[in-house]
Amino acid sequence: MSPRRLSAVALACAVIPAGILTGCGGGGGKVDVGPAAAAPANAALYLDATVKPTGSAKTSADQALMTILHTSDPGGTIVSQIDKQKTATGKSVNYQTDIAPWLGQKAGLFLTSLGQSSSGAAVIETTNPGAALAFAQTANGTSGQPKTVDGVSVQTAQDGTTAYATVGDFLLVGNQAGVQAAIQADKGLSLGDQSDFKDAIGNLPSDRLGTFYTVPKSFIDALPPQSFDQQSKQQLENAAGDQLNEPAAGALTATANSVQFEATGGTNGVETPESAVIGGVPSQAWLALGIGNLGDTIRHAIDQLKNQIPNFDVAAQQIQQTTGASLDQLESALGDAAVYVQGTTQNTLSGALVVQVKDVALIGRLLSQLQGLLQLGAGGIKPLNLSGGGVGFQINDASVAARPVEIALQGDKLVIGYGDGSAQQSLAPSQTLGSSQPYSTAHDQISSLGADLFLNLQSIFALAESSGAKSDPQYRQAKPYLNALSYLITGSGTDNDKTEFKAIVGLNK
Numbered sequence: 001m002s003p004r005r006l007s008a009v010a011l012a013c014a015v016i017p018a019g020i021l022t023g024c025g026g027g028g029g030k031v032d033v034g035p036a037a038a039a040p041a042n043a044a045l046y047l048d049a050t051v052k053p054t055g056s057a058k059t060s061a062d063q064a065l066m067t068i069l070h071t072s073d074p075g076g077t078i079v080s081q082i083d084k085q086k087t088a089t090g091k092s093v094n095y096q097t098d099i100a101p102w103l104g105q106k107a108g109l110f111l112t113s114l115g116q117s118s119s120g121a122a123v124i125e126t127t128n129p130g131a132a133l134a135f136a137q138t139a140n141g142t143s144g145q146p147k148t149v150d151g152v153s154v155q156t157a158q159d160g161t162t163a164y165a166t167v168g169d170f171l172l173v174g175n176q177a178g179v180q181a182a183i184q185a186d187k188g189l190s191l192g193d194q195s196d197f198k199d200a201i202g203n204l205p206s207d208r209l210g211t212f213y214t215v216p217k218s219f220i221d222a223l224p225p226q227s228f229d230q231q232s233k234q235q236l237e238n239a240a241g242d243q244l245n246e247p248a249a250g251a252l253t254a255t256a257n258s259v260q261f262e263a264t265g266g267t268n269g270v271e272t273p274e275s276a277v278i279g280g281v282p283s284q285a286w287l288a289l290g291i292g293n294l295g296d297t298i299r300h301a302i303d304q305l306k307n308q309i310p311n312f313d314v315a316a317q318q319i320q321q322t323t324g325a326s327l328d329q330l331e332s333a334l335g336d337a338a339v340y341v342q343g344t345t346q347n348t349l350s351g352a353l354v355v356q357v358k359d360v361a362l363i364g365r366l367l368s369q370l371q372g373l374l375q376l377g378a379g380g381i382k383p384l385n386l387s388g389g390g391v392g393f394q395i396n397d398a399s400v401a402a403r404p405v406e407i408a409l410q411g412d413k414l415v416i417g418y419g420d421g422s423a424q425q426s427l428a429p430s431q432t433l434g435s436s437q438p439y440s441t442a443h444d445q446i447s448s449l450g451a452d453l454f455l456n457l458q459s460i461f462a463l464a465e466s467s468g469a470k471s472d473p474q475y476r477q478a479k480p481y482l483n484a485l486s487y488l489i490t491g492s493g494t495d496n497d498k499t500e501f502k503a504i505v506g507l508n509k
Helices: 008-014 016-022 034-038 055-069 074-082 095-099 129-140 176-187 195-202 216-222 230-245 294-308 312-323 327-332 360-377 422-427 439-446 457-466 473-482
Strands: 045-050 103-113 119-126 147-149 152-156 162-167 170-175 210-214 248-254 258-265 285-291 334-342 350-357 381-383 391-395 405-410 413-418 451-456 485-495 498-507
Touching (some): 034 176, 055 248, 074 095, 103 176, 119 176, 162 176, 216 230, 285 457, 294 327, 294 334, 350 422, 413 422, 439 451, 439 485, 439 498, 451 457
Antiparallel strands (some): 210 248, 350 413
8 A cells, every 4th residue: 555645733733643543741730722722713613632641541542452453462453554654745754753752642623614625723832842843844845935914924835825833832723714713813812711611521420531512602603605595594593592592412432342522511401312213213323313203303393483474374274274274283293203224235224113093083084094195196005014003005106115115003003114024113113222333332332311313333334345345445444444343323312401412433353
């Protein structure tokens, strides 16, 4: 494999795992703002990584990387890969001589604008600013004479767009505007000076390996204009209100068996109880998305949007005339729900929306009406013979979907399925997801919040391979590391009136 060429900031990011495994660092009782001391106060997004953790954080990082990299010496493995790289100027890299002597305890990144023309900079703590600057010059080259910003010499790289400098004990690498913003923040008012920032990160786990921080309003404002039309942006701001101005902060931690991301934000947390249906979908599902009380979710969405829907009241009356039920009755008839997908080849893909029904008579009547209307206007409609009783029908029409669509009601469970036999399998699976591995292991780790989303990563990789991923050289190169990833599970809820979110990636030993 030919060596890749990397900029100084890319190399610094690449060596973070090596620093975790080969370095050591100190701690402190007060909040350490780290690279945020050179991030502008209005940064749309701030991230940092602890390059040299200690104690249990270092032990856990070691164990996680041993699993992911399939080696008893992950630090040595990472360093050997770094030593195969070349800088943007074509020079060979040696971690021990070029990077280790100056790399500090933390490396950060901030963005002030997002999108293809994003602006920001990496802020890397150094123990030897002169050596760090020399490496940046070797890695990036030079173009023209340095410029002076607030007394700091800023050099432009040979690519004409990247800039680099040192200020205090930080190496800065980014675009011109980003490096200038970092210098001004270091000498003036920085993100690290903000009480909201210090309060937010002060509540994060002390053994974290990484930090995430944003203010949603600043993040949205930093997106390119084409990301939102003005009406959609206004709707979002009206719906969220003052919550958009409340910081959101998160932490990345690791154990021998998983990598976890936890985040909190806002001041008006909303309970998100786990759907009672998610654990009852078929065990082979590689995606399961739970929706607690679907009717309330739909009602809330309609309440937020109805002022923007032309002739909403007329449309609501038409729905009532057609169905014989008001919107409120329809919403109230729907309880917990789940969406699942299974199958590891294109030919075996299937899935369904499964809904717990609160008004069986109403939903049963609507299902019969729908079947009658479809039979009048289309072919390929046939009733389903369900074991365990119930009613339902199949739509087998290529103009509607590539595979049959099945709609069924049995007891208090409504199913809208994709694929031949999907309704029966959803109503009475031979084994449920809740009783299978790796879901049960994943659920135990998120149980305090309840599962919102579950992905069986190995099944997804199998689907990708059946669709041609094996022929992709980059996929083949990543495959040994992908083998270490078992599942992703997420959960949400409230913590001291703040919205809480957790995502866990399980690791295969």
